[in-house]
Amino acid sequence: MAHATTDTALAGSYGAAAAAAAKTPGYWGGVWRKLRRDPVTVVCMAVVLLIVLAAIFAPFVAPNDPYATSMTRRLKPIGTDGHLLGTDELGRDMLSRLIYGGRISLFTGLTPVFLATLIGGGLGLLAGYFGGLVNTAVMRTMDVFYAFPSVLLAVAISGALGAGLLNVLIALTVVFIPPICRIAESVTTQIRTEDYVDAARATGASTPRIIGTHILPNVLGPVFIYASSLISVSIVVASGLAFLGLGVSPPQADWGLMLNTLRQAIYIAPVNAVVPGVMIFITSMCFNMMSDGLRSAMDVKD
Amino acid sequence: MHDTSQAATLPIADDTRDRGGPMQPLLIVEDLKKHFPIGGGFLRKAPSVVRAVDGVSFHVDKGRTLGIVGESGCGKSTTARLLTHLIPPDAGSIVFDGDPVGPYGGITVADLRKQMQMVFQDSYSSLNPRLPIVDSIAFGPKAHGTPTRKARADAEELLGLVGLNPRQFARRYPHQLSGGQRQRVNIARALAMKPRLVVLDEAVSALDKSVEAQVLNLLARLKEQFSLTYIFISHDLNVVQYISDRVLVMYLGEVVEIGDVDDLYSAPSHPYTQALLSSRPSMDPARRRIAPPLTGDPPNPVNPPSGCRFRTRCPLAEPICAARAPELAALPDRPGQSVACHARGVGTGHSLSPAA
Amino acid sequence: MPASPALSRQPWLPKRWRSTGSRLEALVAPTPAPAPVPSERILHVEDLGVRFVSRDGDVSILNGVTFSLDRGEVLCLLGESGSGKSVTLRTLLGILPPTARVSGRMDVDGQNLVGASESELRRVRGSKIAMIFQEPATALDPVFTIGHQIGETLVEHKGLSWADARARALQLLELVQIPSARQRLDAYPHELSGGLKQRAMIALALSCDPKLLLADEPTTALDATVQIQVLLLLRELQRELGMATVFVTHDLGVACEIADRVGVMYAGRLVEGADVAAIIKDPLHPYTQALMRSTVQAGMRGKVLDAIPGSPPDLAMLPPGCSFAPRCRHARAHCLAVAPDLIRLPGAGAGHSQRDMRCHIHGDEEAYRVSAPVTA
Structure with missing residues (x-):
């Protein structure tokens, strides 16, 4: 065994040479290190976290009752004593309504994206992995939905189903399935050709196991990042539907609905009328920039 | 030095899986074919096909190494994937240790895959970037029912065997390793399935010279230790000469010559083999190559030339070469060496054809 | 010896080539006897260092590299990946990323390029230095024909008219032994095989009559039977045109075929x-x-x-x-x-x-x- 001697000797020095680099962080450690160097993303994550926490703990955070009207205190400007962001056209506290409204707006923003990621991601994964007829069937169906502008499609579906929160969720989910499916399909198709998938197939492992171990974790990252950029779209479109009267109905607090009802006051108190819009803008921007930052932080290759 | 208790858990020389006996070739491949349609699509017929592998036949004896050489587009890598059925062949038969592979009798593709593993050229793309290497190695055994704890322990043992300290490396991710280290992991992953045949597809081609030598030594040691049989695919003629017992030369999807390594390298018979061997740089600045043995590039495999596919670049080409494709036949004076060339076969009608 | 009438009617023909008895001259005029060429220092690199600076700290990629090269000489830089051989070439061409800090000096034809301005570098790149890359497929622009790409360089750097540039491009393609060069002039890169693409790349590099040719593993991506053709072509061109060449490779055999001198890097x-x-x-x-x-x-x-x-x-x-x-x-x-x-x-x-x-x-x-x- 002449080979063994030289090679074991090699192994030893191999270890010694690499010992210096032994203390390297794992995958998530690397992601975290890159994130820390990107203050914009960190700030955006903090803002999102703040809004989400405020919505969850609304009863403890909100300074006033969001439904308490007051004929005398209507459309007070920002900075009024006791009403940090002023009041709306019925004299309700804007800040409290924004905090409570975050519950529905975030819910209608996140739920359709989540459901669409499950359904669209799953379909895209199958289409990408199996290719051929499965791919053709799934992707051509998606193309049909793609033919409609997304907002129009959402309006049409929720219009047909009638007003109400549940119908908005269904409409938005249907709208978001095709783009997520397309991303999942293209990423899967690309990963499908990597040698490690071939190596896994060569071991004779079952298809679900190969998908679960080798495909899904690698597809999830890009899909998740893309989906998180849809959250802002979802919030905006849901607000739009509420604005059109297709979403939640008054007196519920919802950012889109608030924008709708305050519209009549735009000439009297323009600043107040704009506040819910600013809120939608900040939230969607933060989600967008957060997903952008995550995308670069989660890229293994650099 | 590795103690024998390690080797005991892994395949050893006379294992029960040896069904055909020492004289039965481990792998016999007959008339393997794969044509890829190009330009086609949904409900559209492809206008042309790439004849990537077009009637390849060979056999590999137990415990030997078959080298496959050829230029890009000659079909050597496709052949590797056809053998493991990563790409389903269009035609042809594979007999593994006497058992035909297929749905009717013999062994299934799944059975074949348990005994045949592959190592790929690109060490990075052949490892899942999100999986610690120990899990990549343990994946195969786990898929076949080995408990996770045992599979992982075996994987760590294999890491040690390929020269990577498991305590240091097991939890690392592929991007934290050098190319040579990753290729060691890929070898360990292949060995985890306890294969009898390992197909090495350009396994050392992407490595630096000093690392290449380490991995070649490792391959030689593992072959001895686990009684492996190799199919070693490479474009590097020196490396193939170093590691192989028999060498197969491919050109545009066909076998042009096959023979024992010393015979083939000392007395190449096919004009293409001769050209390929004399294309190697001389390694002596005082005796440099004067003229290139061939002109031009290998033709496109989409529409290969009629008859003998090498005739467009061949110095010996005659009309017969365009008319009829030569058969792979043993040389009259060297029965171990087979050549597909009209100029070398008996009674082919070529002016250089030897008398019967 | 006065230039032949045929030559003087070809304003694009570089002056240096008229005295070296190149293949090109054989194409256009009776060959005059080659005149002895005095040794001429083209490249002098002294204590060249490259550091990449980033927030993680400095990484020293190149350290104290010193060598010089005469006209007509081939220096092979031999080394493994990460040895700095390709960085040396990129430093000479001045195409390092902005995080790189170069120290020392490198004189190309008597002009120190360390610390030279971008416009100076561009002028030198156009007239004195040319580079051949490992992957011709990515170094050639896929949307323009071969003839157009060579012609464009000639129009820009040599001030030729498009008609002259095209004629010159054709001769360059013939010089690098591309068969049926006239048709290939109008071919797009993807229509050429790997070997022909690399030849076209060489023609493009030679178009500006460089004094210094930098070759970064130009034959590594090629098949064995094509690699030797391109190597021998480069050797022949190099001898005829008398350029100084820095040739980067990891392959000892390739160095044996082409080098006059070898620099081993680690x-x-x-x-x-x-x-x-x-x-x-x-x-x-x-x-x-x-x-x-x-x-x-x-x-x-x-x-x-x-x-x-x-x-x-x-x-x-x-x-x-x-x-x-x-x-x-x-x-x-x-x-x-x-x-x-x-x-x-x-x-x-x-x-x-x-x-x-x-x-x-x-x-x-x-x-x-x-x-x-x-x-x-």
Whole structure:
């Protein structure tokens, strides 16, 4: 065994040479290190976290009752004593309504994206992995939905189903399935050709196991990042539907609905009328920039 | 030095899986074919096909190494994937240790895959970037029912065997390793399935010279230790000469010559083999190559030339070469060496054809 | 000798080529006898260093690289990945990323390019230096024909009219032995095979009549039978046109075919430099020796290869002493502590020129002689 001697000797020095680099962080450690160097993303994550926490703990955070009207205190400007962001056209506290409204707006923003990621991601994964007829069937169906502008499609579906929160969720989910499916399909198709998938197939492992171990974790990252950029779209479109009267109905607090009802006051108190819009803008921007930052932080290759 | 208790858990020389006996070739491949349609699509017929592998036949004896050489587009890598059925062949038969592979009798593709593993050229793309290497190695055994704890322990043992300290490396991710280290992991992953045949597809081609030598030594040691049989695919003629017992030369999807390594390298018979061997740089600045043995590039495999596919670049080409494709036949004076060339076969009608 | 009438009607023909008896002249005019060319220093690199600076700290990629090159000479930089051979070429061409800091000096045809402005660099790139890349497929623009790409360079840098440029492009394609060059002039890169693409790339590089040709592994991506064709073509062109060439490769055999001199690089340093015959027959640096021993060659079948243990060092964490010392079988304690200086050994044997060396074994430091051996 002449080979063994030289090679074991090699192994030893191999270890010694690499010992210096032994203390390297794992995958998530690397992601975290890159994130820390990107203050914009960190700030955006903090803002999102703040809004989400405020919505969850609304009863403890909100300074006033969001439904308490007051004929005398209507459309007070920002900075009024006791009403940090002023009041709306019925004299309700804007800040409290924004905090409570975050519950529905975030819910209608996140739920359709989540459901669409499950359904669209799953379909895209199958289409990408199996290719051929499965791919053709799934992707051509998606193309049909793609033919409609997304907002129009959402309006049409929720219009047909009638007003109400549940119908908005269904409409938005249907709208978001095709783009997520397309991303999942293209990423899967690309990963499908990597040698490690071939190596896994060569071991004779079952298809679900190969998908679960080798495909899904690698597809999830890009899909998740893309989906998180849809959250802002979802919030905006849901607000739009509420604005059109297709979403939640008054007196519920919802950012889109608030924008709708305050519209009549735009000439009297323009600043107040704009506040819910600013809120939608900040939230969607933060989600967008957060997903952008995550995308670069989660890229293994650099 | 590795103690024998390690080797005991892994395949050893006379294992029960040896069904055909020492004289039965481990792998016999007959008339393997794969044509890829190009330009086609949904409900559209492809206008042309790439004849990537077009009637390849060979056999590999137990415990030997078959080298496959050829230029890009000659079909050597496709052949590797056809053998493991990563790409389903269009035609042809594979007999593994006497058992035909297929749905009717013999062994299934799944059975074949348990005994045949592959190592790929690109060490990075052949490892899942999100999986610690120990899990990549343990994946195969786990898929076949080995408990996770045992599979992982075996994987760590294999890491040690390929020269990577498991305590240091097991939890690392592929991007934290050098190319040579990753290729060691890929070898360990292949060995985890306890294969009898390992197909090495350009396994050392992407490595630096000093690392290449380490991995070649490792391959030689593992072959001895686990009684492996190799199919070693490479474009590097020196490396193939170093590691192989028999060498197969491919050109545009066909076998042009096959023979024992010393015979083939000392007395190449096919004009293409001769050209390929004399294309190697001389390694002596005082005796440099004067003229290139061939002109031009290998033709496109989409529409290969009629008859003998090498005739467009061949110095010996005659009309017969365009008319009829030569058969792979043993040389009259060297029965171990087979050549597909009209100029070398008996009674082919070529002016250089030897008398019967 | 006065230029022939045929030549004087071809304003695009570079003046230097008229006196060297090139293949090009054979195409356009009766060949005049080649005039003896005095030795002329084209490139002088001294103590060249490149650092990449980033928030993680500085990484020294190139360190104290010194060499020079005369007209008509071929220097092969030989090394493994990460040895700094490609960075050297990119530094010479001035195409490093903005995080790179270059120190030392590099004189191309008498002009120091370290610290030169972008416009100066562009002028030098257009007129004196040209580069051939490893992947012709990515170095050629896929949306323009070969003829257009060569022509554009000529119009821009040589001030030719488009008609003249096209005629010149055709001759360049013939010069690099592209068959049916006239049709290939209007071909797009994807219509050419790998070997032809690389020839087109060479034609493009030669279009500006460079004095210094930089070649970055130009044959590595090619098939064996094509590689030797391109190598021999480059050797022939180089001899006829008399350029100075820096040729980067990891392949000892390729260096043997084309080099006049070889510079062996390791971890960003030039560790040994000498005539190609001297390096091949009598390598002196332990790394060169080890590299030759571990390279698979004919006749090594069945033997255990004498591999170099370990892997090349991480450039971000270079050891304080000689970078090769951790893998070197001759290393002593002194090698691990102090990096060896560049020394110049006198030529050994008949006809051998001097040799550059970075190794304590060949130096005369007392500290090395008295230090204890290290078992690697």
